[in-house]
Amino acid sequence: MQNTVTPTDVLECVISGDFHDPFSVLGMHRESGRLFVRTLLPGAVSVSVVDAHSGKELVRMERFADTALFDAEIPGRKEPFPYRLKIDWGTHRQELEDAYRFPCVLGDIDVWLLSEGTHHRPYERLGAHPAVMEGVAGVSFAVWAPNARRVSVVGDFNGWDGRRHMMRYRYECGVWEMFIPHVMPGDLYKYEIKDIAGEIRLKADPYAFRAQLRPDTASVVHGLPPAVPSDERRKAANAPDAPVSIYEVHLGSWRLPGDGRRWLTYRELAEQLIPYVKSLAFTHIELMPVNEYPYDDSWGYQSTGIYAPTARFGTPDDFRYFVEAAHDSGIGVILDWVPAHFPADEHGLVRFDGTALYEHADPKEGVHQDWGSIIYNYGRTEVSNYLVGNAFYWIERYGVDGLRVDAVASMLYRDYSRAPGQWVPNKYGGRENLEAIAFLRKLNETVIAERPEAVTMAEESTSFPGVTHPVRDGGLGFHYKWNLGWMHDTLSYLREDPLFRKYHHDKMRFGMMYAYSENFILPLSHDEVVHCKGSLIGKMPGDEWQRFANLRAYFGFMWGYPGKKLLFMGGEFAQYREWDSNGSLDWYLLQYPLHAGMQRLVRDLNTVYRDFSPLHRLDYDPQGFEWIIHDDTDSSVFCFMRRDGEKQSVIVISNFTPVPRYGYRIGVAEPGWYREIINTDAAIYGGSGVHNHELLAQPVSSNGMPWSLEVTAPPLATCMLVRKDS
Incomplete structure (x- = not known):
């Protein structure tokens, strides 16, 4: 081999895929007054250097010690120039741009903002982005993994070989980055990470905009969706004095087509679900999580890809079409959003670079004992930025109108569902999770400042003070909060036989004691019709006529009572069965007058609610x-x-x-x-x-x-x- 400058032990580390700074060795370099090109191409038979402008083959590269490392001095050249590699793979020949000839992906401002956790749009720089660099089309990759020994991009384009595209480390912000020419939208990829212990981890991209359908777990190269302009009409429709009546939906089980062996796509749902919601005069539709998740029965609440609409129903472009169709019909779109925890699937965030990176190292802080899931470390600026950026991403890039933040109570308290001695107090010795509180405030302040037309809604089951109060006044800054106390009290009352309801009268009026402490939504959500809780109609006492009459009376009381409204799918026509996420709603019930009558009542209640300002203003x-x-x-x-x-x-x-x-x-x-x-x-x-x-x-x-x-x-x-x- 011609090179005599780079030490042999360094070359051997590069060959073994165990070198932290591959860009200092691979690519084109000036060494001792000479110009060299070096490349690592496992499987190549021979490699030559080609002038990218003239197309002239300049020199055949030499193999180092019978390895996959090739090296050549460029004769007669002293200054770097654009070049390509001509490769003989034995079965075919190929001419490629060398990924190691391209400059850094991240600019200085990006590095600064990412390092301090103040990048409002981290998704614009991290992840995989189709790009053109120096006139060459490809994809720029960037991933945060500060404790890794080496990070590589692997995919179909390099035979999933981690030695082919070892990334550049930006020590200023802990991010590994690389521009890889010839990679295209639709290509599969992951990050191969060699951790501090030398173990290899194969991880999906935390910022992937598209993912494979389970059980496959690769990320898919996809362009960042274009920004959706702000809309004052949507702002008015989300306002506290507006009628807000929400239809909550699990997309996979609302309706199944044909023989029920597949799901409706986002586009089919736009054609069927949106007109249905409009026909019932709901103002908004709330979707249970549509981010990518591995386990169907988690309903999306344990996500491994929070930037990717789930592939179960189509592509990111298809989901964007669904949102646009809703807006064209005058319906707002709210997403259930889960910053409380993530699953422990190996391809996800857990011990991402071999350390507790996104999570806490101590299981007393980092593991949800009820769910077996992993808790985000909100005290790390990069983690907080990852989550806040994601909230902003759905609003800005898909135009969603609001985020219903799941399991807020579990975030606010360090002792949530934990026995004494199984939790770590905050720095003052208290039970409040100060870092989570700061994160939620940052989230809401960012949404209000950057996209004031959108709203956030807290599913918060305790009496934590000021959930919907402004941050400047010491609150958390949410726009709305689910009134779970009202829901539990009133359903408890309705379960009583009418003969004995006089002894439980306070359950219906107690809610007015605190009705104006927060901006409340009255929810009859999926949580009330699953896990052996039965259906709404099943909670009502009496014979069939009385059960339906009770539920109709309850809906009338709810639509008249102060607070925005939310009803889970199936409740509008009084489905008998408890919700089954693996099936479909029992649409055949609408042939029966009592069920059809309930559906008509919900439509008329929504219409009256919208038409008569005293019911909402x-x-x-x-x-x-x-x-x-x-x-x-x-x-x-x-x-x-x-x-x-x-x-x-x-x-x-x-x-x-x-x-x-x-x-x-x-x-x-x-x-x-x-x-x-x-x-x-x-x-x-x-x-x-x-x-x-x-x-x-x-x-x-x-x-x-x-x-x-x-x-x-x-x-x-x-x-x-x-x-x-x-």
Whole structure:
């Protein structure tokens, strides 16, 4: 071999794939006044250097000690120049650009921002990006693995051989990077990592924009989706004074086509699901996680690819089409988003470079004992930046309208679901996870500052203070919070036989004691119809007619009550069976009048909710609600008024017994004629048809008001009244 400068032991390390700085050896170099090209090409029979401009073959390279390392001095040249490698593989010949002749991928600003964890868009630099460098098409790769001894890109394009494309290490930020010519969108790849102990780990790209369908686990080269412009209409539709009624969906089990042996694609769902949601007058659709995940029964809540829409339903472009179709139909899209934990699958984030990189090293901090999953280390700036960047990515690059953040309570408390002695206190000795709190605040501040049209929603099951309060006031900065307390209390009440509900009256009115402490969403989510909890209709007591009447009355009460609404798929037509994520909803039930009536009621409730401003405008202002009757325990009747802050009001009356209440007097604030705008006991919904004709307010004071109505409260029903001129 002609080279006499580079030590033999260094060359041997390069050949064995155990050298931390391959760019200092491979490629074109000036050494002792001479110009050399060196390449490592396992399987090559011979290699020559070709001038990239002229196409002239300059020199045949020599093999080093019968290895895969080839070397040549370029005769008559002293300055570096563009070149290619002409390779004889024995079975075929190939002329390729040498990946080791290209400069750094990351600029100085990127390195700085990534190192301090303040890069709002880390996905623009990390991951795999189709690019053109020095006029050559290829893909730039970058991955954070600061404790690795060596990182290589492997894929079909190099025979999955980790010696072919060993990456450059940027010690300033712990990132390994490389531009590889000739790699194309659609190519499979992973990172081969030699960790500090010399063990080889094969990892999917944490920033992959596309991934293989399970059980395969490779990442797929795919371009970064273009940014979606901000939309003031979407901002208005997500606002606290807007009607927000959410249809929660698991894409894999909403409906199965044909013989049920495959899923609907994103494009098929755009054609079927979106019109269905629109026909029921929901304003938003919430998707259980659509990021890539390995295990079907995790429903996406344990993800190994948070930047990649799952391949189960199509490509990233197909998912973008789905979101655009929703927006074209006036429907907002909310994604369930899971920064609380990740699975321990070997190809994922766990011990990514051989160390606890994304997670905590101590299992008392780093392992969810309930779920067997791994907890992110929010105190590492790079991890926080990875997650905040991902939230921003879905909003900016796919145009989603909101993120419902899963399992927030598990993030906020270090002792969450842990026995004494099995958790690590914070630096002050307390149970609050200060790093997670700081991360959530950073998340919400970033979304508000960069994409103010989008919203974040917390699934937070404790009474942690200020979840939806601004960060500047000491809050977490979420826009909305799920009211799980209201959901548990009211479902507990509805499970009671109507004969005994008078003893549980407080469960229906207790929620008003804290209703304005947060910006609440009222959720009837998938969590309530799975894991042996039964269906919503299955929780209702009585015979079939009573069960349906109870659920209709409950929906009416919920749609009248302050707070945005959320209903899981199947609830809208009262599916009998508990939700099965491996099957399909029981659509055949809609041939039966009670189920079809329930679906029609949900549509009409959504329509009334959208059309009558008192039902949504002052959801988070005490001026928007007033109890009229809350203490009639014997009759199990509730009556309240909703106001919009101007001149409009809606009266909501719920009777949770099967006894109709005729001549039931309720106070009203104004004289005039009143009419029903909805009655869950209407015959079109499957009810008994007891209803109110037009009612004239009488100058008889009642419930502290100067006027009153004598109404009929239908059995097991909710009705809503407005003045006739409304």
